[in-house]
Amino acid sequence: MRKCFNYFAQLRLDSQVVQMLKAILVIADGMADRPLKELDGKTPLEAAVKPAMDRIAENGACGIVDPISPGVPPGSDTATLAFLGYDPMKAYSGRGALEAVGSGIEVLQGDVAFRCNFATVKKNLVVLDRRAGRISNEDASQLTRSLQKIKLKKSFNANFMFKNAVQHRAALVIRGPKLSTAVSDSDPELNGKKVLQIRPLDKRPESARTAAIVTELMAEFQKALTEHPVNRERIKRKQPAANIILCRGAGTIPKITPLPELYNIRFACVAAVSLIKGVCKVAGMDVISVEGATGTTQTDYSAKAKAAVQALKTHDFVLLHIKATDVASHDENARLKTEVIGKIDKMLDYVLKNIDLSATHLVLTADHTTSCATRNHEGDPVPVAIVGPYVRRDSVKEYSERACAEGGLNRIAGTDLMHIIMGYLGRTKKFGS
Amino acid sequence: MRKCFNYFAQLRLDSQVVQMLKAILVIADGMADRPLKELDGKTPLEAAVKPAMDRIAENGACGIVDPISPGVPPGSDTATLAFLGYDPMKAYSGRGALEAVGSGIEVLQGDVAFRCNFATVKKNLVVLDRRAGRISNEDASQLTRSLQKIKLKKSFNANFMFKNAVQHRAALVIRGPKLSTAVSDSDPELNGKKVLQIRPLDKRPESARTAAIVTELMAEFQKALTEHPVNRERIKRKQPAANIILCRGAGTIPKITPLPELYNIRFACVAAVSLIKGVCKVAGMDVISVEGATGTTQTDYSAKAKAAVQALKTHDFVLLHIKATDVASHDENARLKTEVIGKIDKMLDYVLKNIDLSATHLVLTADHTTSCATRNHEGDPVPVAIVGPYVRRDSVKEYSERACAEGGLNRIAGTDLMHIIMGYLGRTKKFGS
Numbered sequence: 001m002r003k004c005f006n007y008f009a010q011l012r013l014d015s016q017v018v019q020m021l022k023a024i025l026v027i028a029d030g031m032a033d034r035p036l037k038e039l040d041g042k043t044p045l046e047a048a049v050k051p052a053m054d055r056i057a058e059n060g061a062c063g064i065v066d067p068i069s070p071g072v073p074p075g076s077d078t079a080t081l082a083f084l085g086y087d088p089m090k091a092y093s094g095r096g097a098l099e100a101v102g103s104g105i106e107v108l109q110g111d112v113a114f115r116c117n118f119a120t121v122k123k124n125l126v127v128l129d130r131r132a133g134r135i136s137n138e139d140a141s142q143l144t145r146s147l148q149k150i151k152l153k154k155s156f157n158a159n160f161m162f163k164n165a166v167q168h169r170a171a172l173v174i175r176g177p178k179l180s181t182a183v184s185d186s187d188p189e190l191n192g193k194k195v196l197q198i199r200p201l202d203k204r205p206e207s208a209r210t211a212a213i214v215t216e217l218m219a220e221f222q223k224a225l226t227e228h229p230v231n232r233e234r235i236k237r238k239q240p241a242a243n244i245i246l247c248r249g250a251g252t253i254p255k256i257t258p259l260p261e262l263y264n265i266r267f268a269c270v271a272a273v274s275l276i277k278g279v280c281k282v283a284g285m286d287v288i289s290v291e292g293a294t295g296t297t298q299t300d301y302s303a304k305a306k307a308a309v310q311a312l313k314t315h316d317f318v319l320l321h322i323k324a325t326d327v328a329s330h331d332e333n334a335r336l337k338t339e340v341i342g343k344i345d346k347m348l349d350y351v352l353k354n355i356d357l358s359a360t361h362l363v364l365t366a367d368h369t370t371s372c373a374t375r376n377h378e379g380d381p382v383p384v385a386i387v388g389p390y391v392r393r394d395s396v397k398e399y400s401e402r403a404c405a406e407g408g409l410n411r412i413a414g415t416d417l418m419h420i421i422m423g424y425l426g427r428t429k430k431f432g433s
Numbered sequence: 434m435r436k437c438f439n440y441f442a443q444l445r446l447d448s449q450v451v452q453m454l455k456a457i458l459v460i461a462d463g464m465a466d467r468p469l470k471e472l473d474g475k476t477p478l479e480a481a482v483k484p485a486m487d488r489i490a491e492n493g494a495c496g497i498v499d500p501i502s503p504g505v506p507p508g509s510d511t512a513t514l515a516f517l518g519y520d521p522m523k524a525y526s527g528r529g530a531l532e533a534v535g536s537g538i539e540v541l542q543g544d545v546a547f548r549c550n551f552a553t554v555k556k557n558l559v560v561l562d563r564r565a566g567r568i569s570n571e572d573a574s575q576l577t578r579s580l581q582k583i584k585l586k587k588s589f590n591a592n593f594m595f596k597n598a599v600q601h602r603a604a605l606v607i608r609g610p611k612l613s614t615a616v617s618d619s620d621p622e623l624n625g626k627k628v629l630q631i632r633p634l635d636k637r638p639e640s641a642r643t644a645a646i647v648t649e650l651m652a653e654f655q656k657a658l659t660e661h662p663v664n665r666e667r668i669k670r671k672q673p674a675a676n677i678i679l680c681r682g683a684g685t686i687p688k689i690t691p692l693p694e695l696y697n698i699r700f701a702c703v704a705a706v707s708l709i710k711g712v713c714k715v716a717g718m719d720v721i722s723v724e725g726a727t728g729t730t731q732t733d734y735s736a737k738a739k740a741a742v743q744a745l746k747t748h749d750f751v752l753l754h755i756k757a758t759d760v761a762s763h764d765e766n767a768r769l770k771t772e773v774i775g776k777i778d779k780m781l782d783y784v785l786k787n788i789d790l791s792a793t794h795l796v797l798t799a800d801h802t803t804s805c806a807t808r809n810h811e812g813d814p815v816p817v818a819i820v821g822p823y824v825r826r827d828s829v830k831e832y833s834e835r836a837c838a839e840g841g842l843n844r845i846a847g848t849d850l851m852h853i854i855m856g857y858l859g860r861t862k863k864f865g866s
Contacts, residue, residue: 071852075865411843
């Protein structure tokens with residue numbers, strides 16, 4: 001292990017700090033992995049140069065976490081809900097609403113929201129590219145402005161909000177009386193498959209009505225996109241035309257008690273992707289947008305680290321989320337993932353040097369395993385390390401899936417994490433007397 | 434640790450194998466134990482020569498498992514249900530039906546089934562031997578043929594099926610309208626105790642009716658057995674007469690979704706004892722019978738290993754169950770148990786040499802602790818080791834209760850095991866997005 005600055009040399013155990021204890025939870029999306037052939041049987045975490053992470057592990061308590069439960073591949077939404085202390089089996093109500101909230105659309109109880117993709121289809125509706133060549137934010141924004149002008153037929157007695165997020169990502173919210181989330185996706189989830197018909201998933205008239213509204217709207221969207229000058233330009237530039245909107249994950253807003261109400265402190269979140277922003281907003285956190293934070297491997301890591309440090313001055317708990325590790329995994333790029341981990345390590349180095357370590361607990365984890373071999377989210381546990389004045393430091397010296405498995409936290413559930421952090425902050429209520 | 438053939442030298446981490454990944458789950462019944470005085474404080478696993486098992490641990494990820502929950506002694510039926518991923522608290526509906534299904538009796542919803550023993554009683558109904566001297570299959574089969582000819586009184590409007598399994602084991606199924614599983618056992622579970630009256634366990638007329646039917650039938654059985662020529666022969670040979678049938682564990686068929694429906698792959702089971710066959714059949718597995726597999730310590734270990742290897746050619750998941758370790762434990766024979774473990778090790782050696790380790794996950798565990806000191810199933814956790822291409826190998830080098838407790842899987846619940854295996858096979862569904 002490479003040595004680095006010993007942030008923790010001054011770490012005091014001081015009972016006077018209780019009033020101002022703070023915490024920062026760093027979640028690297030899909031950072032955990034399985035042993036990989038191209039890394040000589042190491043995981044990207046094991047192969048990466050990451051002195052700050054290792055120093056966190058060395059000075060802290062380590063363990064492994066099942067975000068949902070052993071073997072069950074988590075989504076980033078369900079895992080983040082769990083890490084914030086909510087039982088995802090009860091709280092989760094679909095991706096759509098979270099994505100929409102994260103994109104800045106207000107979603108009310110009764111609204112039905114969808115996660116959408118700008119995509120490329122052939123005339124016969126077979127999907128060529130589910131992400132329209134990871135369309136630029138600029139092109140997607142221009143297309144979105146046109147789509148927003150479309151009107152639903154009056155007879156539907158409903159209206160919609162549509163907003164693009166990073167690259168191909170977008171969100172759609174339908175608002176009106178008697179809607180239902182029991183409708184199927186149009187997104188076939190695989191290139192080479194035909195776009196699916198949106199159908200009601202039960203026999204309630206609300207579900208049939210919702211399916212009819214979305215079907216009609218998608219047809220209007222497709223018409224507008226196909227003829228759009230932005231797409232004509234894309235074709236000229238040999239880029240795939242974003243000629244359809246695919247939607248999936250019909251959902252509504254989760255019914256959860258916001259964190260500030262549960263713990264009576266101030267929560268903030270620094271994240272780029274709208275799904276995580278949505279989860280955090282729904283949980284009552286202040287969502288901080290950062291210039292240059294793109295959710296890609298080229299995100300402005302340094303700007304996010306600075307924003308997190310700043311946020312910790314005005315808030316008691318900050319969640320710092322980095323998407324880039326997951327992007328590299330889905331692209332089956334173990335080398336890139338290893339490099340991204342190195343960049344996240346530099347973020348941590350900055351954070352550790354710029355926060356008051358005598359009064360702050362820092363938690364480092366991943367929301368799930370994303371295997372560079374399978375390119376999928378996997379149900380393998382993720383490593384966690386917690387460092388701070390109240391932590392029972394253990395003998396683990398390296399931050400990785402295997403090293404942390406030998407740590408003092410043993411194996412915990414995702415929903416335990418927030419309670420453990422709030423416990424260090426003196427914010428959990430005694431049960432019993 | 435003794436060295437043996439390094440099966441894993443060629444283990445590849447190859448993303449191309451995803452489509453044909455397979456798994457074999459080896460369950461040695463009651464193999465886990467407590468430290469024993471006669472083994473100088475070692476457990477039988479620690480005392481045994483078992484190079485293949487140790488090699489599995491050395492190349493895999495290890496841990497300990499609570500089949501049901503810490504401290505709760507599992508039955509083989511509930512533990513196997515748990516290992517197959519079913520919550521035993523919800524799925525378990527009594528031993529009787531599982532035993533009956535495993536004996537080849539079809540059990541329908543509404544039937545009430547019992548686990549039965551051929552036993553020896555004195556005239557005053559005090560039990561001399563609950564297993565009738567572990568009666569031979571031949572004698573039990575002859576007696577069974579006579580019992581099957583008995584007719585229930587017409588007024589009962591019910592009929593029965595009775596079938597013997599290995600040695601003293603048998604199963605009884607009552608079929609007819611309005612039956613209940615709320616009836617007590619006649620088996621006192623201890624030699625020296627008197628046979629119990631079968632009573633209704635609640636006030637429903639169905640329960641009274643079921644108790645009356647079984648009481649009547651047991652009396653008829655006893656009459657037929659007492660006078661039976663097989664028993665006269667047994668007495669001449671100084672063997673205990675099988676002069677009564679004891680029944681217990683009134684149950685019905687569990688309501689569970691079969692594994693092939695849950696995971697869309699092919700499941701097989703290689704087992705000798707009818708209880709395990711029954712659990713596996715109910716779970717939708719193809720149950721493979723093996724010539725010479727007796728469920729005793731003299732079982733044909735090699736034939737079972739070969740059958741498992743064959744089964745893995747036509748199925749994606751194979752459960753290989755060996756009863757002998759439990760038999761030795763119940764007989765308080767630590768030396769024999771240690772030898773049996775050595776024989777199971779040779780089975781594993783054969784299996785490892787004859788399967789494609791680059792695409793197969795092998796899981797080795799025990800369904801419960803059976804203590805050679807107490808002769809009982811105990812609630813202590815059992816060791817588990819998983820080896821295969823996707824496993825995060827840990828630093829454990831020996832397969833035993835204590836060595837595995839230091840492994841990378843930490844401590845998991847019985848119901849986690851199937852989800853972890855199906856996770857490696859890419860068969861668990863993502864929760865969230």
